[in-house]
Amino acid sequence: MGNPTIVTSTPEAARFVLATQHKSFTTFDYPSVSRLLSIPSAAVSQEMPPGKILKTIHDSMHFELVRDKIAKIDKITRWVLSSWDKQPFVFTYQEAKKLAFHAVLDSIAGMAPSPETMKLMDDFGYVIKGMGTSMPFNIPGTSYHMALEKGQQVFEALSPVVKKRRLEKSQEKCTLDLLMEIENANGEKISDDSLQSHLCGLMFAGFHSSAVLFVWLVKFLGENQEILQQVKAEQDTIRMGKISPEDPLSWTDIINMPLTSTVFQETLRMASIVPFLTRRAKEDINYEGIQIPKSWLVHVGIQNFHLGPEYHKDPLKFDPSRFQAPAKPAAFLPFGNGASMCPGRELIKFEALVFVHYLVTTYSWERIGSEQGIDHWPIPIVKGGLPIKVAKLNKSVT
Numbered sequence: 197m198g199n200p201t202i203v204t205s206t207p208e209a210a211r212f213v214l215a216t217q218h219k220s221f222t223t224f225d226y227p228s229v230s231r232l233l234s235i236p237s238a239a240v241s242q243e244m245p246p247g248k249i250l251k252t253i254h255d256s257m258h259f260e261l262v263r264d265k266i267a268k269i270d271k272i273t274r275w276v277l278s279s280w281d282k283q284p285f286v287f288t289y290q291e292a293k294k295l296a297f298h299a300v301l302d303s304i305a306g307m308a309p310s311p312e313t314m315k316l317m318d319d320f321g322y323v324i325k326g327m328g329t330s331m332p333f334n335i336p337g338t339s340y341h342m343a344l345e346k347g348q349q350v351f352e353a354l355s356p357v358v359k360k361r362r363l364e365k366s367q368e369k370c371t372l373d374l375l376m377e378i379e380n381a382n383g384e385k386i387s388d389d390s391l392q393s394h395l396c397g398l399m400f401a402g403f404h405s406s407a408v409l410f411v412w413l414v415k416f417l418g419e420n421q422e423i424l425q426q427v428k429a430e431q432d433t434i435r436m437g438k439i440s441p442e443d444p445l446s447w448t449d450i451i452n453m454p455l456t457s458t459v460f461q462e463t464l465r466m467a468s469i470v471p472f473l474t475r476r477a478k479e480d481i482n483y484e485g486i487q488i489p490k491s492w493l494v495h496v497g498i499q500n501f502h503l504g505p506e507y508h509k510d511p512l513k514f515d516p517s518r519f520q521a522p523a524k525p526a527a528f529l530p531f532g533n534g535a536s537m538c539p540g541r542e543l544i545k546f547e548a549l550v551f552v553h554y555l556v557t558t559y560s561w562e563r564i565g566s567e568q569g570i571d572h573w574p575i576p577i578v579k580g581g582l583p584i585k586v587a588k589l590n591k592s593v594t
């Protein structure tokens with residue numbers, strides 16, 4: 197990282213750094229990543245207090261607002277899954293990206309799937325790829341250079357989206373609508389450039405991590421047939437309670453998915469999609485006798501305790517039942533902790549449960565190809581994109 201760094205691996209230290217002593221640390225962004233996302237000049241972010249923007253983003257993903265989006269998530273999920281049986285096989289990661297990107301886009305910008313959103317997704321895919329490079333040099337021909345170019349294109353493509361949304365008076369509030377309403381101390385509203393930039397940041401926060409989660413869900417369920425059958429029974433019961441096959445899932449259905457919810461949690465634990473978080477000390481800090489000098493980085497290893505036998509019995513076994521009892525305090529932090537804790541955690545939970553519902557009630561699947569293993573950077577993902585052969589079930593609804 198090029199900075200003196202202290203590495204922590206216990207949940208207690210994680211809690212200390214992320215929450216209890218939050219005032220003593222600042223978040224740390226990798227410069228090569230920030231560069232890909234901070235598309236307009238730094239001056240743009242000066243116009244509105246960052247705290248106000250962050251609060252608005254968190255508010256826009258408040259449980260009650262996200263709960264109202266279940267029908268939309270349902271529609272997007274059916275749209276993605278309905279095409280699977282027309283193909284000899286699918287790359288789970290490709291399909292997961294489609295689902296994750298459009299669910300996030302709907303939530304943050306109220307945008308429905310279209311050829312334009314597909315192009316936006318493909319372009320943003322290059323930005324993500326550029327973040328994963330170990331050589332972030334802006335040299336033509338490199339993936340980092342391509343990512344910078346594509347990031348700029350995404351930023352520009354969002355300009356008409358923001359302008360149109362300013363004119364619309366939509367009943368359903370998305371993050372963009374709420375950001376448009378805030379004012380700084382001089383009574384000025386946020387600029388279009390700034391809004392476009394924040395949308396890019398939100399896409400980054402919500403897109404790739406969600407797509408990767410869906411891939412892990414398919415992998416773990418496929419490898420654990422007994423659990424899959426139990427999840428299927430839970431989801432079939434919900435489906436059979438519907439009057440018409442077209443009826444979307446509702447909030448009541450979501451709360452009737454306790455087993456699938458534990459599968460979601462166990463997948464987050466095993467995959468540890470955000471394996472570590474980094475903070476910078478704002479001052480000299482003493483933690484249980486250990487001196488953390490001002491401006492040093494602290495690397496909070498989350499995966500260490502997610503997979504630590506002291507915290508989770510038989511940690512490499514996929515066992516959703518361990519979440520029937522609450523996890524030891526702070527030994528499960530897939531969404532971080534404290535003030536920066538992921539505001540998208542309810543959204544992604546609903547997305548994952550709806551996805552599993554249509555997956556197991558519509559298809560059976562079988563992993564194909566010989567590629568094994570995990571790519572670990574920037575986040576852990578199944579190598580090869582998990583190609584699967586799918587077969588439509590008799591009473592499927594998509």
Ligand code: HEM
Nearest residue numbers: 401402405406409469470473530531532536538539540544
């Ligand atoms: C599997 C999916 C996801 C995982 C594992 C995940 C994980 C995390 C983690 C660990 C953080 C804390 C970062 C830190 O403390 O430095 C975070 C922050 C954040 N996440 Fe997520 N996230 C996911 C999905 C989403 C989604 C769908 C959205 C919606 C746009 C989202 C939006 C955000 C935002 C805006 C932040 C920054 C919050 C802040 O700085 O106050 N995330 N996420």
